[in-house]
Amino acid sequence: MKAIVVDEFCDPATVSTQVIDPPSAPGAGQVLLSVSGVGVGYFDGLLIRGDYQIRPNLPFVPGSSLSGRVEAVGAGVKHVSVGDTVAAFAMHGGMAEQMVLPAASCAPLPPGIDQLAAANFFISWATSLYGLREIGTVAEGETVLVLGASGSTGTTAIQCARALGAKVVACASSEEKRAHCLGQGADVAIDYTADDWREQVKQTVGGVDVVYDPVGGELAELALRLLKPGGRYLVVGFVAGIARIPLNLPLLKRCSIHGVNWGGSVMADPGVVPPVIRTLAEWTLAGRIDPAPTGVFELDQAGAAFAALFERRSLGSIVVRP
Structure with missing residues (x-):
C-alpha cells in the first residue's frame, strides 16, 4: 500500500x-x-x-x-x-x-x-472546543480574541466560539486572511501587524474575556493586556516562539493563564473524548459549524x-x- x-x-x-x-x-x-x-x-x-x-x-x-x-x-x-x-x-x-x-x-x-x-475533528476542532468550553469556560455574550485566526487552529476557534454564543475578534496579517476570518463567522477582523492593533481592539470591543493563542511569541503579552478582570488566557501553541509573560500581569489584571493540551488531556483521561466529538458531530449536522x-x-x-x-x-x- x-x-x-x-x-x-x-x-x-x-x-x-x-x-x-x-x-x-x-x-x-x-x-x-x-x-x-x-x-x-x-x-x-x-x-x-x-x-x-x-x-x-x-x-x-x-x-x-x-x-x-x-x-x-x-x-x-x-x-x-x-x-x-x-x-x-x-x-x-x-x-x-x-x-x-x-x-x-x-x-x-x-x-x-x-x-x-x-x-x-480530533486535533484542531477538538482542541478548540475543549479549550474554549471546558478550560476557558466561554459563556454566551463573552468576547473571544483569536490570534493566528486564519489557519486551521484559528478558524476552528472562531467557529466554536460563535457556536458557544461568544463575540469573536479575529487577528490576521493580511486582507485575504481577515476576509477569510469574517467568512468563518468572526465579528471583527484586526490586522495585528499594525502598530495600533491593540487600540483598534479596545475601540471596537473594549477588553476581551478570553484570548485563544496558538501563536505565542511577542504577541502574547500584548494580547494578555487586553483581558478584562477575570479573563482567561488560553495557551494553545507557540508557532512564533515561546512567549515571555511577566507574571505580575495576571496578578495586576486579575486574570488567569491556562494551557490547552488536548492530547495530554486525552491520554490522562480518555473520558474527555466522547462529549467533545459528540458535540462537534451535533453542531455539524445542525449547521452551527462547517x-x-x-x-x-x-x-x-x-x-x-x-x-x-x-x-x-x-x-x-x-x-x-x-
Missing part, C-alpha cells in the same frame, strides 16, 4: 510516498481502518522535523488526526463495528491507505458527517500541504486524502 514514510527527520515539505506492506490483522482491542482523510497540522510537521518534545522511532508514517472506515475489529472491541465511519487519533501512522490503531482512539460518527470534514476543509491534497501532494501550512499560505483546515 502507499504511505508517507519518514526515514530521517526532515523538512515536512520534502516528504514523499513509498510502497510499504499493508498492516496486519488487528489484535485484541484494535481496529483496521481504511483511511479517508488526514488532517495536516503543526504537530505532525514538528514530528517530521524531529522538533517535537517526543521523537518517534525512525522510520515512521506521520499523520495523527484522521477519519476512515472500519474494515476489521479485534477481540473485545464493542463500541465500533465493521463498516462504521470514525474519527480517530494516533501519535502517527495516519498518512497511509490503511492503519491499525487502538479502538479506544476511534469515535464513531453519525450518518451525514462527511469523512473529509471529520479528518480534523468543518469542511478549505484545502484537499492527494497523498503524493502531502509535502505541498505541509509547505502551505508552514509557509502560512493556507487558509482554514487542510486534509490529505490517501
